[in-house]
Amino acid sequence: MPAINSEPDSARRLCPRRVGEPDGSIGAAVAERCGPAVSVDTESTYLPVGRMVGSGAVSGDTRTRILDTALDLFSARTYKAASMREIAEHVGITKPSLYHHFRSKTEILSNLVRPAVEQLEGVLTSARTPEEVLGGCIDAMLEHRKAMALLLRDVSVHTDETVETMTKVTDIVRQATDLIAGRRPDWRRRVRAAQAFAAATDPINMFPNVPAKDLRDELLRGATAILNWP
Known part of the structure; x- marks a missing residue:
């Protein structure tokens, strides 16, 4: 990605001196007011007025900040409504810089859910009982x-x-249901398995403010009760 050698228009209005301008330019006339020229970091590319280097607003790993910001925007505005331009603006980088890290919203979404998917896949590999499957899936979610x-x-x-x-994600739900149902289940047992998995996972999104441990215990208790019905 080429280096960025200009500031936003709003920044120029505050300080006409550009990066790399010679002392004989108009920038020299306002150097005392504006201060010396500074180099531009190609990771952040520019900082909107009001966001200062060193304030903590732009610190940290850029890729992580992009993911965190995208998740917030997707959650608030929906995945479809939030744009790459908005994500870049909220992070404080240019759109080309955003595309340097992620080629599309699809790639951002994939990276957002990958940790959960990998943890769920690990549960399906290691769990030995229906209760372990349910508990592990609850923990991951x-x-x-x-x-x-x-x-x-x-x-x-x-x-x-x-x-x-x-x-x-669909494959994980199917595999988890199969493991919960056990070997050679009849259709009734499969129904119970699907009901138990739904009971264990669906309410998680309905109670965002309940402490994780308390919610986990109640979800597992309810899902296990479904499996043990006569």
């Missing part, structure tokens, strides 16, 4: 509550571009 809420509550995430991500 509680740990990544906001990202999972986006998948389960925002219908706009279901697009042609997100098929791969959504297929992984």
Whole structure:
């Protein structure tokens, strides 16, 4: 990505001196008021007026800040409504810089849900009992509550571009249900397994303010009760 050698128009109005201008330019006439020229960091590319280097507003890993900001915007405005331009503006970088890290919203979504998907896949590999499957899935979804809420509550995430991500999630639900149902289950047992998984996971998004441990205990208690009904 080429280096950025200019400031936003709002910054020029405050200080006409540009980065790299010679002392004989108009910038020299206001150097005392504006201060010396500064180099521009190609990671942040520019800082909107009011966001100062060193304030903490732009510190940290850029990629992480992009993901955190995107998740907030997707949750508040829906995945479809939030744009790449908005994400870049809220992070404090240019749109080209954003595309340097992520090629599309689809790639951002995939990275947001990947930790939860990987943890859920690990549960399906290691769990040996229906209770372990249920408990492990609850733990994963509680740990990544906001990202999972986006998948389960925002219908706009279901697009042609997100098929791969959504297929992984669908496969996890199917595999978890199969493990809960046990070997050679009849259709009634499969219904109970599906009901138990839904009881264990669906309410997570409905109670965002309940402490994770308390919610986990209640979800597991209810899901297990469904499995043990006569």
